[in-house]
Amino acid sequence: MRSIWLISRTVLLEAIRRKEIYAITLVSLLLLTVIFSIDFFQIEGLMKFYREVALKIMSMATALTVIVLSSRQLPREFENKTIYPLMAKPLRRTSFLSGKLLGVILAALFCFSLFMFVYIIGTLYVGGGIPWSHFLQYIYLQLLQMMILTTLGFLLSLVMNLDAAITLGIIFYITANILITSFTYLYDFVGIFGKTMLTVLTFIIPQLALFDFSGKTVHSEVWPPLDLNTLAILTAYAFVFSGFYYLLCIVIFRRRAI
Amino acid sequence: MKIMDSKREGAFALFLFLLFLASPAVTMRLNPKNYEGGRSRDERTRHIRNKSAAALILGEIRSSMSDIMFIKTELYLHSGVAYKLNLDYDALSSKGTVVEKGDQQDVNLEQLLPEDQRNHAEHEHDHDHAHHHADDDKIHFHCEGADTVIPTRKKDFRGIIGELHRRVKPWQDPSKPHLHTSGEELLPWYRLMTLSDPHNIRGYMIGAWWLKHFKKEAQLQEAIKFLDEGIRYNPDSYQLYLMKGNITLSLDNHREAKALYRKSADLAIRKRPPDGKISRDWTHYNEEDALAAIRLAVFTEKEYGDVKTALDIARRYLEIINSDLILERQIQQMISQDQ
Amino acid sequence: MNAQAGSNDLRWVRLHFIIGKGVFLEILRRKDLYVLIILSLLYVLGILVIHLVGIENPETANFLQNLGMSLAWFFAHILMLLNSSRQIPDDLENHTIYPLLAKPLKRSHYILGKWEAVSLSGVLSLFIFLFFGWLLAPGQMGNSSLLLVQTLILYILSLALFSALGLFLSLLLPRSVNAIVLGLLVFLGGNIFDIVKIRAQNARCGALWNWIICYIPDFSLFNLTTRYTDGIGPLSSMQFAGLLSYGFIMTAVVLYLAVKVFERRRL
Known part of the structure; x- marks a missing residue:
């Protein structure tokens, strides 16, 4: 357990030390500040727009950080040969990967905390309220999504080169909504074989759109927060996919000659 | 030889530097995006393309701000619920009327204002609309009769995934009356839309219409400023x-x-x-x-x-x-x- | 004298060829083609989906054509972003720059050779994407052919400027920061500039602001996709010539700066 914590701490510190996390955060914060500073016709309390833009920027910036960070973890260890002294220690590969996973998630949390701070200050400045229960559920579901993206990033980086892994990760994140809509829409257009394929794909591809609670958070005056049962199912869903990718990573990792 | 080379290079650098310094004189006159009309701004083609299967699958992914606004308007007026039908955006920009093409029921938003606040323009060219909304002028109920982008349980093959999808996203059974919220929250989007495309006349029209809806002098003055900006670009x-x-x-x-x-x-x-x-x-x-x-x-x-x-x-x-x-x-x- | 000049030219061309070959071999060796293939596969998936649901009317075809061309522009720039920001830092890190500079090769030639090869790879990928984009939805609304030619020329100019900028910034910024700055400039720059320009009009030193902003490359000026699919006529010769001059001046300035920075750098 201690070794997991040590590795995750290294990942987190390195993420904080590296310039890109600041560049992404700075650019996003700049965008947020500009948006919050625009005076829209001297009207107070136009919160839906601010909420939507802030949540989108938060999510995009964190996802980008997580995808880049997770995709780079393993290849760099191999490239710089820093993995060899680590593996020489009595450290299990599962602990090593778990440490990396925890580190990236903590980095995502670090990103979210920065954005949350700006969002809260901005909202108070604009003069609106924060729908706390919606907002916290939104963050929780985003973290589950980041967990899937992290393990997927590890896996992709083990089977293809870095740029390709990052590109594929970003495409997967950006097209999440298209994916889920297209499956339901195409179902009526295809034959039996197509229908079977779509059903299988729906269940074997993680539907990241399910972790995007921004719609209800933006229009929170109309929609209630999610019930615990739904949150539990979504948590299990995220763990199933992350666990599966994690296991695949372990298998590939073991086969790699170290 | 070397001195000659460095002199030539120095002259070239100076020439390039001067060209660069003066370049804004040309750049400021470059306006390839400055044209009137065009299919991306045309209501009819916008409506047709955004109702197509390909557009529905793409969701909010669009290359034109005008199309993005089209989608945002629908989502905001329906509290985030995505419907397959589209609002008559042309009517909205022309006279502040929400016309649901799905069942041809429409709601004149001007009617939401108290009688003394309604102006002659709407009286003159707006009549005979069937409306069935509550007294509250911010939110009213409406029966659509059109499908939602996320299907109902009966029509959905995805089982638990579909159920989660319906729970996480704003969704309502399309057969039941649903909420229509006010479009005032759309105003920042219209501001952004006209900032990024000042030739989008509809953006100015609808933005001004919603500002008028506030019934306050400050916002009416803002609406005039907004329209003045539009007139400056589209005289x-x-x-x-x-x-x-x-x-x-x-x-x-x-x-x-x-x-x-x-x-x-x-x-x-x-x-x-x-x-x-x-x-x-x-x-x-x-x-x-x-x-x-x-x-x-x-x-x-x-x-x-x-x-x-x-x-x-x-x-x-x-x-x-x-x-x-x-x-x-x-x-x-x-x-x-x-x- | 002439013979010597001729042999110098030949040597110059040969050295450029060596650098260009190096860039392309690097692209193949590093399996960067993966990215190209992944992005092309996205188009193929799109084509399959469109084949299933069909194109209901010319308006939808036009919309898809706009999307296909916009994505081609977007993807080609992404590939260039990945490629240009890596060239010089990788050569320095892997020490592959030394054998090149040991040859009678000026540093300016090294930068120019890199720029040519990176731009060429970008243009090639652009045409691959445009081909897929055309398969996605062949135009049905009779848009201006002359404007299409202008659009393609400006696409190429945009890529040339983008690769020059990528190489230049890679000498000043870490790779990831370079990628973020480039991405912001190419994908959001146009909108941000438009907003700043309109807001500047009401500001006190509006004209001065607008003048200063013009020194930052605005890639949206080179993207005529929406004008083309909107069915608008071609640009006037003055406008087109102005855009070409803008692109050439910007590219030349950025390349010149890159050469100067690189020449001053200790290796």
Whole structure:
């Protein structure tokens, strides 16, 4: 357990030390500040727009950080040969990967905390309220999504080169909504074989759109927060996919000659 | 040789530097995106392409801000619920009317204002809409009869995934009456839209309409500023003058409203095809706005100006547009008043 | 004298060829083609989906054509972003720059050779994407052919400027920061500039602001996709010539700066 914590701490510190996390955060914060500073016709309390833009920027910036960070973890260890002294220690590969996973998630949390701070200050400045229960559920579901993206990033980086892994990760994140809509829409257009394929794909591809609670958070005056049962199912869903990718990573990792 | 080379390089660097320094003189005049019309801004084509299967699958992914606004308007007015039908955006920009193409039930948002706040423009060219909304002017219930993008449990093959999808995203059973919320929250989007495309006349029109909906002087003044910006970029747009006239009238500035309606009517007549025939380039709403501008120009001249001038311009306009019952009635009234 | 000049030219061309070959071999060796293939596969998936649901009317075809061309522009720039920001830092890190500079090769030639090869790879990928984009939805609304030619020329100019900028910034910024700056400039720059320009009009030193902003490359000026699919006519010769001059001046300035920075750098 201690070794997991040590590795995750290294990942987190390195993420904080590296310039890109600041560049992404700075650019996003700049965008947020500009948006919050625009005076829209001297009207107070136009919160839906601010909420939507802030949540989108938060999510995009964190996802980008997580995808880049997770995709780079393993290849760099191999490239710089820093993995060899680590593996020489009595450290299990599962602990090593778990440490990396925890580190990236903590980095995502670090990103979210920065954005949350700006969002809260901005909202108070604009003069609106924060729908706390919606907002916290939104963050929780985003973290589950980041967990899937992290393990997927590890896996992709083990089977293809870095740029390709990052590109594929970003495409997967950006097209999440298209994916889920297209499956339901195409179902009526295809034959039996197509229908079977779509059903299988729906269940074997993680539907990241399910972790995007921004719609209800933006229009929170109309929609209630999610019930615990739904949150539990979504948590299990995220763990199933992350666990599966994690296991695949372990298998590939073991086969790699170290 | 080396000295020659370095001298040549120095001269080249200086030349390049001067060119670069002076380049904004050319760059500021480059405006490849500055053109009027175009399919991306045209209501009819926008409606058709956004209703297509490909567009529905793509969700909010669009390359034009105008299309993004189209989607945002639908989502915001339906509290985030994505429907397969589309609002009649043209009607919304023309007279603040939400027309649901799915079942042809429409709600005139102007009716949500108290009687004394409604202005003549809407009275003149907006009638006979069936509406069934609650008294609250922010939210009202509405029965759509159109499918949602996320299917109902009966139509969904995805089992638990579909169930989670319906729970996480804003979704309502389409067979049940649902909420229509106010579009005031859309205002920042319209501001962004017109900032990124100042030739998007609809953006200025709808933005101004929602500002008027606030019924406060500060926002009415903001609406005028907003429309002035639109007029600066689109000086030939008669709709912008018409809308500015409506807002100016709300502020009881009758003389200016009169001049604005006149300007709008003159511009409209210049653009209108000789027979006023409805076509792709001259839509039903173009014609309605043009007629409204003409009628209001006559009406305000009669009410706040000189009846004789009003009669003159009414006759001149009638001669150009051939026939219009309301204008003919106005002329009759003025003649009988004169006698 | 002439013979010597001729042999110098030949040597110059040969050295450029060596650098260009190096860039392309690097692209193949590093399996960067993966990215190209992944992005192309996205198009193929799109084509399959469109084949299933069909194109209901010319308006939808036009919309898809706009999307296909916009994505081609977007993807080609992404590939260039990945490629240009890596060239010089990788050569320095892997020490592959030394054998090149040991040859009678000026540093300016090294930068120019890199720029040519990176730009060429970008243009090639652009045409691959455009081909897929055309398969996605062949135009059905009779848009201006002359404007299409202008659009393609400006696409190429945009890529040339983008690769020059990528190489230049890679000498000043870490790779990831370079990628973020480039991405922001190419994908959001146009909108941000438009907003700043309109807001500047009401500001006190509006004209001065607008003048200063013009020194930052605005890639949206080179993207005429929407104008083309909107069915608008071609650009006037003055406008087109102005855009070409803008692109050439910007590219030349950025390349010159890159050469100067690189020449001053200790290796």
